[in-house]
Amino acid sequence: MMNRIIAVWLFFGGFAMNTAFAYDWQALPDKAPEPADNPTTPEKVELGRMLYFDPRFSRTGTVSCNSCHNLMLGGDDNRGVSMGVHGQTGGRSAPTVWNAAFASSQFWDGRAATLEEQAKGPVANPVEMGMGDVEEAMDLVRAIPGYKPYFERAFGTENPMTVDNAARAVAAFERTMITPNSPYDRFVKGDKNALDAQQQRGMNSFAEVGCVSCHSGAAFNGPSLPPGTGFFMKFPTFTDNSYVEQYNLAADKGRADVTGKEADAGLFKVPTLRNVALTAPYFHNGSVRTLNEAVRVMAKTQLNRDLSDAQVSDIAAFLNGLTGEFPEQTLPRLPGTPGWTLSESD
Amino acid sequence: MMNRIIAVWLFFGGFAMNTAFAYDWQALPDKAPEPADNPTTPEKVELGRMLYFDPRFSRTGTVSCNSCHNLMLGGDDNRGVSMGVHGQTGGRSAPTVWNAAFASSQFWDGRAATLEEQAKGPVANPVEMGMGDVEEAMDLVRAIPGYKPYFERAFGTENPMTVDNAARAVAAFERTMITPNSPYDRFVKGDKNALDAQQQRGMNSFAEVGCVSCHSGAAFNGPSLPPGTGFFMKFPTFTDNSYVEQYNLAADKGRADVTGKEADAGLFKVPTLRNVALTAPYFHNGSVRTLNEAVRVMAKTQLNRDLSDAQVSDIAAFLNGLTGEFPEQTLPRLPGTPGWTLSESD
Numbered sequence: 001m002m003n004r005i006i007a008v009w010l011f012f013g014g015f016a017m018n019t020a021f022a023y024d025w026q027a028l029p030d031k032a033p034e035p036a037d038n039p040t041t042p043e044k045v046e047l048g049r050m051l052y053f054d055p056r057f058s059r060t061g062t063v064s065c066n067s068c069h070n071l072m073l074g075g076d077d078n079r080g081v082s083m084g085v086h087g088q089t090g091g092r093s094a095p096t097v098w099n100a101a102f103a104s105s106q107f108w109d110g111r112a113a114t115l116e117e118q119a120k121g122p123v124a125n126p127v128e129m130g131m132g133d134v135e136e137a138m139d140l141v142r143a144i145p146g147y148k149p150y151f152e153r154a155f156g157t158e159n160p161m162t163v164d165n166a167a168r169a170v171a172a173f174e175r176t177m178i179t180p181n182s183p184y185d186r187f188v189k190g191d192k193n194a195l196d197a198q199q200q201r202g203m204n205s206f207a208e209v210g211c212v213s214c215h216s217g218a219a220f221n222g223p224s225l226p227p228g229t230g231f232f233m234k235f236p237t238f239t240d241n242s243y244v245e246q247y248n249l250a251a252d253k254g255r256a257d258v259t260g261k262e263a264d265a266g267l268f269k270v271p272t273l274r275n276v277a278l279t280a281p282y283f284h285n286g287s288v289r290t291l292n293e294a295v296r297v298m299a300k301t302q303l304n305r306d307l308s309d310a311q312v313s314d315i316a317a318f319l320n321g322l323t324g325e326f327p328e329q330t331l332p333r334l335p336g337t338p339g340w341t342l343s344e345s346d
Numbered sequence: 347m348m349n350r351i352i353a354v355w356l357f358f359g360g361f362a363m364n365t366a367f368a369y370d371w372q373a374l375p376d377k378a379p380e381p382a383d384n385p386t387t388p389e390k391v392e393l394g395r396m397l398y399f400d401p402r403f404s405r406t407g408t409v410s411c412n413s414c415h416n417l418m419l420g421g422d423d424n425r426g427v428s429m430g431v432h433g434q435t436g437g438r439s440a441p442t443v444w445n446a447a448f449a450s451s452q453f454w455d456g457r458a459a460t461l462e463e464q465a466k467g468p469v470a471n472p473v474e475m476g477m478g479d480v481e482e483a484m485d486l487v488r489a490i491p492g493y494k495p496y497f498e499r500a501f502g503t504e505n506p507m508t509v510d511n512a513a514r515a516v517a518a519f520e521r522t523m524i525t526p527n528s529p530y531d532r533f534v535k536g537d538k539n540a541l542d543a544q545q546q547r548g549m550n551s552f553a554e555v556g557c558v559s560c561h562s563g564a565a566f567n568g569p570s571l572p573p574g575t576g577f578f579m580k581f582p583t584f585t586d587n588s589y590v591e592q593y594n595l596a597a598d599k600g601r602a603d604v605t606g607k608e609a610d611a612g613l614f615k616v617p618t619l620r621n622v623a624l625t626a627p628y629f630h631n632g633s634v635r636t637l638n639e640a641v642r643v644m645a646k647t648q649l650n651r652d653l654s655d656a657q658v659s660d661i662a663a664f665l666n667g668l669t670g671e672f673p674e675q676t677l678p679r680l681p682g683t684p685g686w687t688l689s690e691s692d
Contacts, residue, residue: 053418062413062429072399072680079689083408087433280687291685320684331677334418338666339637341626343425 023207026218027185028274028324032101032175035227038116040172043154048173050150050332051166057123057137059130060085061343065122065170069097071177071329074278080286084122085130091252093286098326099274101175102219105230108284110269111258113228115171120163134163140342141166146335179275179324187321195321202318205311210303220273220322232267235284236301243297247287254284277320291316369553372564373531374620374670378447378521381573384462386518389500394519396496396678397512403469403486405476406431407689411468411516415443417523417675420624426632430468431476437598439632444672445620447521448565451576454630456615457604459574461517466509480509486688487512492681525621525670533667541667548664551657556649566619566668578613581630582647589643593633600630623666637662 034040052071055064068082069075075096077083082094092108100106106118122128123137131137141147142161151160154169184203186194195203206212214233216222222231236249244250255267268284281287282294295315299305307315380386398417401410414428415421421442423429428440438454446452452464468474469483477483487493488507497506500515530549532540541549552558560579562568568577582595590596601613614630627633628640641661645651653661 055416056419056424060429060433061423061425067408070401070680072678073402074682077407078402078683078687079407080687083406085433087406087431277684278682280683280685281689286687289687316685323682323684326679329677331675332418333672334416336420336624336669337424337626338623338669339626339662341424341426341632341635343627 023212025184025188025203027188028099028102028178028180028182028218030178030180032099032178034101034172034175035114035116038168038171040175041154043150044169044172045176046332047147047150047154048169048171049329050147050334051141051170052173053332054141054334056144056334056337056342057129057131057140058085063129065097065119068094068122068128071097071326074098074275075100075177076279078280080281082128084125084128088127088130090125090127092284093281095271096275096279097174097177098324099178099219099272101178102217102272103221103269104225104227105269108268108271109255109258110230110232113230115174116164116167119167119170119174138163138166143342144335144337146338150335176327179326182274182324183321184318185324195318198314198317199321200318202314202316203321205315206318209299209305209307209311209315211298211315214270214302215273222270231270232264233270233302234266235268236266238301238304241300243301247283247297248285249283249287249301252284273319273322275323277316277323291319295319369558371530371534371549373534374445374448374524374526374528374564376524376526378445378524380447380518380521381460381462384514384517386521387500389496390515390518391522392678393493393496393500394515394517395675396493396680397487397516398519399678400487400680402490402680402683402688403475403477403483404431409475411443411465414440414468414474417443417672420444420621421446421523422625424626426627428474430471430474434473434476436471436473438630439627441617442621442625443520443523444670445524445565445618447524448563448618449567449615450571450573451615454614454617455601455604456576456578459576461520462510462513465513465516465520484509484512489688490681490683496681522673525672528620528670529667530664531670541664544660544663545667546664548660548662549667551661552664555645555651555653555657555661557644557661560616560648561619568616577616578610579616579648580612581614582612584647584650587646589647593629593643594631595629595633595647598630619665619668621669623662623669637665641665 052065055062055067058064063085068077070077075098076094080093081089081091083089095108101115106112106115107121112118112121120134123131123134129137138161148161151165154160155165183194214222217224225231232255236244239250250266253265255264256262277291280291281289282291288294288297292312295312296307299307398411401408401413404410409431414423416423421444422440427435427438429435441454447461452458452461453467458464458467466480469477469480475483484507494507497511500506501511529540560568563570571577578601582590585596596612599611601610602608623637626637627635628637634640634643638658641658642653645653
């Protein structure tokens with residue numbers, strides 16, 4: 001499987017590829033991979049869900065993981081860039097949490113190798129949850145007595161309420177946030193009516209045009225690589241077009257901000273296309289408002305292809321077929337702060 | 347029942363009352379009252395739950411009903427005053443949504459007669475959800491195609507997507523957000539072990555000291571009155587104490603802001619005490635951080651009583667016994683905005 005993907009991938013560079021029928025279309029597994037040092041357990045998932053939805057350990061008590069990575073929506077916030085504490089905004093669009101477990105690195109610039117590492121980032125970020133550091137946030141969690149039994153059940157009674165364990169719980173929960181059984185998945189498993197005629201045309205175009213050179217694999221985010229390896233592409237690759245200025249695509253240095261290497265300027269993680277119909281607006285800076293325009297821009301900036309309106313519509317229709325089934329879940333009850341408040345009155 | 351409550355109520359004025367055993371303690375009904383013109387149906391409740399949790403029709407796409415009236419917590423936000431769009435804050439503390447269906451008026455100043463009317467307020471408020479008017483918010487709801495079938499199922503196919511119907515759905519949902527079977531309820535129904543000895547002492551003190559003169563009835567928010575009547579009390583009543591300045595209790599004109607009558611200055615709706623242990627910080631301005639201090643301040647400012655530390659602890663223990671059972675609910679899936687964003691990129 002890897003060999004076939006890499007064979008396709010090596011052809012990347014703006015050439016049309018006739019891979020529509022040879023291409024190795026993969027269904028999403030029913031289970032996400034999990035690291036040996038943090039096996040998923042029901043107790044971790046339960047605790048992780050609570051922490052994921054709890055806004056009280058943000059600086060203002062108003063921002064939880066779910067604020068920007070909304071599980072009731074496409075796993076993001078339908079905004080250009082997210083809004084954190086005190087109405088502040090950052091420079092990048094929130095990636096979806098759905099199927100993040102299938103990525104080999106996290107954040108647009110891949111600065112976290114794992115979901116566990118990622119989970120700690122937004123808590124301390126001054127424009128996201130706004131805590132000075134994660135230990136300070138953890139002090140707030142520790143101040144809520146009702147959390148203790150959940151940590152103990154998930155991690156044992158020996159000092160369970162640590163930042164690392166909180167991150168492990170959130171990561172374990174996120175590994176259950178996957179969306180199999182999309183029309184696409186049912187189609188590749190043999191239900192030939194799961195995608196309609198336009199979607200099937202779009203599927204062929206998606207491969208022929210060359211989208212699959214980067215958006216390969218079961219999650220459409222590139223080949224399966226060891227955690228932390230990351231799969232990055234230069235965006236925009238072709239800059240001789242009006243989109244670069246129109247959507248301000250070249251301003252963000254991407255991966256170079258992490259590595260400090262000029263060669264990494266403009267490299268971004270290839271994001272999953274699962275549920276992409278639900279995650280507008282698009283791109284790392286959330287500058288493109290519609291999926292059709294995103295398809296058009298990507299073809300031009302990454303493959304130097306001018307798609308016809310029909311091709312754009314077909315591919316967008318196919319991408320709508322990547323919307324999966326969302327696991328039903330119970331709204332968590334968060335342990336109270338009985339009789340007092342965690343927040344300063346402000 | 348009304349007679350007995352009013353008999354107690356007439357004694358109000360700072361006198362100790364020996365009503366502990368004669369007092370008519372009431373359990374919370376299993377069902378909230380509903381208006382004849384908006385009977386609760388499963389279809390309305392389902393739609394109302396979705397609208398309640400959907401942040402997309404606030405100005406920034408970040409604030410839903412649940413942001414400030416968090417059903418995972420005590421039905422409020424554990425903050426002094428709530429934080430709306432663009433990090434703005436208002437002047438009053440978010441009241442709990444739990445059991446709001448048992449109130450005869452809504453908002454601290456009673457400016458809405460019904461839950462239906464209340465539901466429209468925060469949407470248009472510039473420091474809450476920040477839409478100019480509710481019709482503009484409704485345009486965003488109408489722009490989400492997936493909502494239409496839910497409105498049709500709840501309200502029929504004849505122009506169902508109206509502001510009034512959205513408010514009816516939210517109100518119907520809120521009427522299911524009630525919390526019966528607290529330890530107190532089980533106690534008054536005959537389980538004499540449901541409250542411990544301290545809580546039972548606190549229950550007697552609560553009546554004897556005179557808290558029941560206002561916090562009467564099944565929801566501890568006053569007598570059952572016709573919708574829109576409201577049950578208001580002057581707060582603070584006694585101003586010759588240090589608390590008034592310390593907690594800035596006299597700044598807000600309360601009900602007078604609605605009626606324009608000087609006689610209504612400082613009148614506030616008597617809030618429910620159900621789940622009060624989970625709704626810190628306290629009072630209309632969220633100025634008091636702990637339940638014990640809130641009990642002490644109320645006794646002094648409303649009844650001119652200086653409680654002992656033991657009395658305060660006993661009453662607070664009793665109030666902890668008013669935390670009910672929260673109905674388990676499924677996290678709603680919100681209909682997507684397939685392929686586009688509702689928000690301007692900002």
